[in-house]
Amino acid sequence: MDNHMYSVEDFEWQKIEHARITELWSDNYSPKETNPYSEPAKAATKKLREMEIYLKKNGLIPYSDH
Numbered sequence: 299m300d301n302h303m304y305s306v307e308d309f310e311w312q313k314i315e316h317a318r319i320t321e322l323w324s325d326n327y328s329p330k331e332t333n334p335y336s337e338p339a340k341a342a343t344k345k346l347r348e349m350e351i352y353l354k355k356n357g358l359i360p361y362s363d364h
Contacts, residue, residue: 304349312349316342
């Protein structure tokens with residue numbers, strides 16, 4: 299995990315970017331071909347999770363109930 303400082307605004311932007319890339323991945327899904335958005339989708343998910351963990355550990359967003 300990076301030791302960057304993230305803001306809630308960074309996290310909100312990353313959620314939008316994650317949704318955009320996930321939609322591209324979904325639109326290009328084919329069980330017979332490699333999806334060109336697989337790696338960007340994995341990277342966006344990893345970055346979103348990293349930011350979420352950082353913000354929760356630093357008390358900037360609450361831990362969820364689940």
